[in-house]
Amino acid sequence: MGEFDAIRPYADAEVPAVLARLLADQAFLDIITHFRFPRLAGSFGWLLKPLIAHRLRREFNGIDSVVKLQDKVEPYVDRTIERATDGISYSGVEQLQAGSAYLFLANHRDIVMDPAFVNYAVYHAGLPTPRIAIGDNLLQKPFVSDLMRLNKSFIVHRSLSNRRDKLAAFQLLSAYINHSIRADGESVWIAQAEGRAKDGDDRTDSAILKMFHMSRKDEPFAAVIGELKLTPVSISYEYDPCDQAKARELYIRASTGSYTKVPGEDDQSIALGITGYKGRVHISFCAPLSAPAEDAKQLAQDIDRQILTSYRLFPVHYLAYAQWSERDPALAVPSAAELFPAAELAAAQREWQKRLDACPTEQRPYLILQYANPVRNQYRIKAGLEL
Known part of the structure; x- marks a missing residue:
């Protein structure tokens, strides 16, 4: 077993077997059937699911790499994205050089769409899409984990309660991000803080910046950050499909002091975030940091200024x-x-x-x-x- 096998995305050699497993997963086929035929799925799901599985097997036959899979699904992803917006624009992508890997640190408003829009901009600029950091709290169903890891996602273990386990998980995460950029030449996307900024106040958590350095503690902090080509990204939504749910959560927190999610709430947020109306969307890639601050808190403030001023x-x-x-x-x-x-x-x-x-x-x-x-x-x- 490799050092990063527990968290890394799937490799090309694993793609055919994972696709076969997905297309035999009844929970996955249920989701596809309800998405494709919302009115018929309840009464005729038993009939539609085998037909959908057959069509998907035929369509994805011969897909044996992540790049081929992304090329195959990109038109569908684009249509889904574009149907829910009044236009997508991006700026600063011309600063990114082919053959270079970057650490994209972005504000976080939507569980799935934030990295999806970054992927959209990078893909349409003719550059490889980044590997995506995703919390294990969102991977409770096996098919969701398979889907995300097929799309270059790697796992951030957030649900650990033991302090020693958390430290080990962050050490592994730090090593993987550094390995991805320095050894594999693969860019990485990660949110600037754990959890979405539900109040619209985008702030970088300095603990995440320290995590990047954890696996290279013997080297100067600023040198490590500079070598990772940390690139702030500002994602601007005209309208947030989840704004009502966020307002409700903020109100309950303010009124009671806490908020407990109901089962399936994250799934609903994901679905609404993907399909809900967003108006216009802009993705701004700031310049990679050439002289990052030596102090994590100061660096967080510098990144915040870039993300907040670039927000449309x-x-x-x-x-x-x-x-x-x-x-x-x-x-x-x-x-x-x-x-x-x-x-x-x-x-x-x-x-x-x-x-x-x-x-x-x-x-x-x-x-x-x-x-x-x-x-x-x-x-x-x-x-x-x-x-």
Whole structure:
């Protein structure tokens, strides 16, 4: 057994066997059947599942590598992504060089779509897609683990409770990320913090930066980070399909002091995040850090400034900020009407009002917060203030 076998993505030689296992997995076929035929799956699922399995086996026959699999599914992924958006744009990808591997550190709003949009941008720029860090809490079903590891995902063990086990897991994770970039020449995507930024306040956890260094403690921190070509990535959603659920969770946490997920909640978030309306989406690749700070906390603040200033603000963000009870009057934030054409602003006002109307009154401040925080953060940086 190899050093990284417990967490690494599947290798090319494993692809045919894993595909065969997936196409015999009844839970996986159930999901595909409900997704493809939502009205018929209940009554005729027993008939549809064998037909779908047969078609998938025929379509994926001869797929014997991860690249071939990605090329095969990319058109389907693109259609799914594009159906739920009003357009995807990206910037900074021209700074990435073919043949180089990067450590993409991104803000985190959606479980599946954050890395999917980074993959979309990189793939369409003609570059290899990165390996994706994914928490083991999302891999409770065997077919989900197989799907993710086929798509270059590697596992982050977050559900460990024993301190010694956690330390060993982070040591292994650090070694794998360094090995992927330095030895395999494969880029890595990882979120800037554990868990989504449900309040729209994107911040880098310095503990993650320290983790990158754990397996190379005998080397200077800044040298290790520089060698990994750490590249901040800012992913901007005009609308978050999960914003209502996030507002509810924030309200319950504020009211009771805690929040407990119900079984299947992550699955619902994943499905809604993939298929729900997002408006426009922008992915901004910042320049790889050439002279990272020696201190992890300082480096986290430097990364935050890049991610927050690169975040694309849409009309809805300014509309929410204008309604936010905690907005800072000292910040020179213009109104949405000063920045956007009338037709664009009117469409945003209609969509924003629809979201407000769908949100229970007591939860609305937490809906507003999600869209207002990016404005506050960006204009505080512009004003030279601390975050």
